[in-house]
Amino acid sequence: MWAFINKLRSPRWFYAISARLQPxxxxxxxxxxxxxxVWGLAFAPADYQQGNSFRIIYVHVPAAFLAQSIFVSMAVAAVVFMVWKIKxxxxxxxxxxxxxxAMTFIALFSGAVWGVxxxxxxxxxxxRLTSMLILLFLYFGVIALRGAFASRDSGSRAASVLAMVGVINIPxxxxxVEWWHTLHQPATFTVTGRVxxxxxxxxxxxxxVLGFYSFFIALTLMRTRNEILRRESRKRWVRDLAGGEH
Known part of the structure; x- marks a missing residue:
């Protein structure tokens, strides 16, 4: 694990390994x-109570899962950045x-469509709905904090603190649904329990769900590579890379 963390200190290494994984x-x-x-919308049978309206879960559930997982990932990344100073x-x-x-908004909107x-x-x-709305505001707060400071490092630290504090909203x-016995139905799909x-x-x-997570990883790798080029633009290896692409 420590060897992997040390490798993460090198943007050049991450740029190279992510190029191989991304496709x-x-x-x-x-x-x-x-x-x-195709399977969910065209071939899965209609629900005996909700009819075809239940099919919104094929978007709603993956989006809701991913919205929460991304914030947890951000909090973990914030700890790594704050403790080990890994860019x-x-x-x-x-x-x-x-x-x-975006995933939080999709989860809220698709849930509203299902609610009608x-x-x-x-x-x-x-x-459940209120805590998801709070999650959306937390995302907006993290994004806003990064641009609210003249110094990028100050914005990064402020956003990291909010991510680490805000992760308490995930549990x-x-x-x-269990704590307050709300109208929102219990989970219909779990990884560990009986479906x-x-x-x-x-x-x-x-x-x-697996497709949404694969999309998240692929997009994160791609956008992180772009962010590396932007932040490391003055480094020689980036200039050499740019020169070699012409």
């Missing part, structure tokens, strides 16, 4: 999301935030 995740994301979408961790956290905000036929309203101040989101759906319904959902 695999793009291919996996494309294949998984394509198969999961790659800060770069990765910076590029993760916009995608996390199920609850009869677009929005309720349910504990609140996860357990809000409360037939195989032909949860299998495409699993593919969509």
């Amino acid at each position: 695999y995740f793009w291919v996996a994301a494309t294949a998984l999301i394509l198969v999961g979408t 790659i961790a800060d770069m990765a956290a910076a590029v993760m935030a916009p995608l996390g905000a 036929p199920t609850w009869g309203t677009w929005w309720m101040w349910d504990a 609140i989101i996860k357990y809000s 409360a759906m037939p195989l032909e319904m949860w299998a495409p959902l699993l593919l969509m």
